Each structure stands twice: as structure tokens, then as C-alpha cells.
Amino acid sequence: MKMERVVLIGGSGFVGRAVANRLTEANIDVIVPTRHAARARDLTLLPTVEVVQADVHDEATLRSLFDGVDAVVNLVGILHSRSGSPYGPDFARAHVELPRKIVAACGAMSVPRLVHISALGASPTGPSEYLRSKAAGEDAIRSAGHAPAWTVLRPSVIFGREDHFLNLFAQLACKLPVLPLAGAHTLFQPVYVGDVAEVVWRCLADPSSAGQTYELAGPTVHALHELVEYVAALAGCRVLVVPQPEPLAMLQARLMELSPNPIMSRDNVRSLRIDSVASGAPLPFGLTPSSVEAVAPSYIGNESQRARYYSLRNRQRYRQD
Known part of the structure; x- marks a missing residue:
């Protein structure tokens, strides 16, 4: 299948911008829906990117966005939520309910491919609501069966020029003695955002990635x-x-x-x-991290x-x- 048109859910964020750049390099038409189009205006400088003001939590809106596209990439993730059991309502909305809506809209609009970003360590028995909700989101994606054909990516902490990880610690180090x-002493295997974007593109381009779950690490x-x-x-x-x-x-x-x-x-x-450490090769497709x-x-x-x-x-x- 020729990949020509892709929707990036969460495409205006740190990882989404890197993915949009990589897909533009591959001459893919990219649609980036966002509630605040002004925050993504720099993406409009990319020649194949269209920024659309839209509420991706609305099911009718999702179906409209997915009309005629070849793939959807879900990059949505949040770090904070009000508490709940087994996870809070904000985690539920972003990590569980939204993937379910995306799967349903893909099925309704016959979207053939879906790539979903989860997290290394996601587990229904994880120690945090974040990790438990990420696991539930993976289950929502896998419930699609083969329609759409899905791939789940589980990155360790992601770093890069606009990250809120290394930059945050550098900022704190310059403020506090x-x-x-x-x-x-928790172990991490940080993965570069450019490598994550490359894996997303490889998943879209390689049909053998369908039905696979890949860990991403440095x-x-x-x-x-x-x-x-x-x-x-x-x-x-x-x-x-x-x-x-x-x-x-x-x-x-x-x-x-x-x-x-x-x-x-x-x-x-x-x-x-x-720990947030890969159990095997750090990246799929033989890529060097x-x-x-x-x-x-x-x-x-x-x-x-x-x-x-x-x-x-x-x-x-x-x-x-």
C-alpha cells in the first residue's frame, strides 16, 4: 500500500513535531489536528503539513479527519492526572478513551494502518496510574484486531532539543545549589526523538510491522x-x-x-x-540508536x-x- 496521507493525533507536541518533519521528508501529506492552531503555526512551514483546529475527543470529528487517509499515528500522552483507581480520569480520557475512539473511527472510515505510542513499562499491574493507563490504552488498540492493522511503540524517556526531561534538569541545576x-538510582535508557520519528516512519512503510509491539530505547x-x-x-x-x-x-x-x-x-x-530499560534490541529494523x-x-x-x-x-x- 502506498502511504500518501497521514493524521498525527498529538502532532503539535514534542514528539509529534519530529514525526511531522520525518514524514515531510518522505513527501507524505500530514494532517495535524489541534485545539489551539496558533501553538502549531510553525508546523505550517513544513510543505506537506496541514494544521486543523479540531477536538480529537469528539468521535464525529475523528471520523471526518480520518476520511481518505492511509494511516493514523496516535502520539497523545500526559504525565499528570487527578487520582483514581486503577487510574485517574485525565489518564483515562487521554490514554484509554481516546485510543478507543481512534480505533472506532479508523474502523468506520476504513483506515488501514495505525501506529500508537505507549510507554516502556506499561502494565496493568504497574506501580503508577500512568503506566496502568498506558497498558489499558494498548489493550484498546489491540482490540481492533486487524482493522486497522496496528503497531504499538513503547519508548523509554524521550530526549531531544525541545524535551521537557534533560532541559528541565539542566534548568533546575542552574537554579539550585x-x-x-x-x-x-532508577535506570533509564533514553531514546532520541529523531530515532522515534524514524521508527514511526519505518512502521508506516513496512507492512511486516503490523501487529508488532516494539520497545524504543537508546x-x-x-x-x-x-x-x-x-x-x-x-x-x-x-x-x-x-x-x-x-x-x-x-x-x-x-x-x-x-x-x-x-x-x-x-x-x-x-x-x-x-526501571525504564529495553528487554532486547533498543530499536527495531536494525536501526542504530x-x-x-x-x-x-x-x-x-x-x-x-x-x-x-x-x-x-x-x-x-x-x-x-
Whole structure:
């Protein structure tokens, strides 16, 4: 099947932008629905991308968006939710109900292919509501059977120029002399956003990926404290990283949850109880993953001028987000 037209659900986010760029390189027409078209206006500079203002949680809207397309890629993911059992209502809406609606709309409009981004460690018995809801979302995708033909991707934490992971820790390291760190010894295998985008494209182009679940990771396993210390050094900032016991981390996270945009929640702390490490090859299709050390210096620099303005630049970017 020739791939010509693809809808990216969640395409205006960090990973979605990378996927849109990769599909544009392949000369694919890309539709990016978003509630706030102004936030995705930079995507309109890509020659094959169309940004559409739409509510993807509306089933009729989804069917309209999917009319005549060759594939759908679901990139939607959130990190915070009100609490619930087995997961909170915000996780349920974004990670479970939306995939069900996407599957139904794909079936109604005869969309042949669906690629769904989940998370490494997703499990119905996972320690956090985030991981349990991601597992339920995978079940919703697999319930489609062969219509559409689906592929599930399970990335470790994703890094890249616009990430909210390494950039966040670099920002904190430049503000704080001491950084209490929850899950300091939790292991991660960070995957580069460009590699994730490449895998998405390969899945769409290779029919053999249908019905497969692929883990996505980088070449190296790092403890969280090692990553924080590394990006602090890149940013030219001195910080003492202090491993934080979980009871104290939960208390700190509870206080952070009072903020309109918390950088940490108690559910995030629970997610840190398990490692985010691939069980086999880091990437499918024989791809060679990019390392943090090869990419991060390109956007987190230790030159004196760059370090001086690093915190200010990030504050401005987060305000715009």
C-alpha cells in the first residue's frame, strides 16, 4: 500500500513535531489536528503539513479527519492526572478513551494502518496510574484486531532539543545549589526523538510491522542521577544531587501538585519504582540508536555565554508552552 496521507493525533507536541518533519521528508501529506492552531503555526512551514483546529475527543470529528487517509499515528500522552483507581480520569480520557475512539473511527472510515505510542513499562499491574493507563490504552488498540492493522511503540524517556526531561534538569541545576532527586538510582535508557520519528516512519512503510509491539530505547543505560549530573555539567552549572527517599519525595511531590503546572507528582514518583530499560534490541529494523552524549551537547552547552542565559531562555520557552 502506498502511504500518501497521514493524521498525527498529538502532532503539535514534542514528539509529534519530529514525526511531522520525518514524514515531510518522505513527501507524505500530514494532517495535524489541534485545539489551539496558533501553538502549531510553525508546523505550517513544513510543505506537506496541514494544521486543523479540531477536538480529537469528539468521535464525529475523528471520523471526518480520518476520511481518505492511509494511516493514523496516535502520539497523545500526559504525565499528570487527578487520582483514581486503577487510574485517574485525565489518564483515562487521554490514554484509554481516546485510543478507543481512534480505533472506532479508523474502523468506520476504513483506515488501514495505525501506529500508537505507549510507554516502556506499561502494565496493568504497574506501580503508577500512568503506566496502568498506558497498558489499558494498548489493550484498546489491540482490540481492533486487524482493522486497522496496528503497531504499538513503547519508548523509554524521550530526549531531544525541545524535551521537557534533560532541559528541565539542566534548568533546575542552574537554579539550585542542591537538588533532592526522587528515584535517583532508577535506570533509564533514553531514546532520541529523531530515532522515534524514524521508527514511526519505518512502521508506516513496512507492512511486516503490523501487529508488532516494539520497545524504543537508546544505546546506553543510565541511572537518573547520572543523567542529571551530566546535563548540569553540560550547562556549566554546579549542583549537588542528593538521592531522596520515597517518603520525602512523595511529600515534596504532594506540595508540587498544588501548582497549576507541577513538575512532579506523586504518581511520577511511583513510576520511578521501576526501571525504564529495553528487554532486547533498543530499536527495531536494525536501526542504530543515538546516545545522549552524541546529541545533548548540541542543545545543552557549557559555553559561558550560553550557560549565563540558559535559565532565562528556558523560562521564556515554558511560558510560551
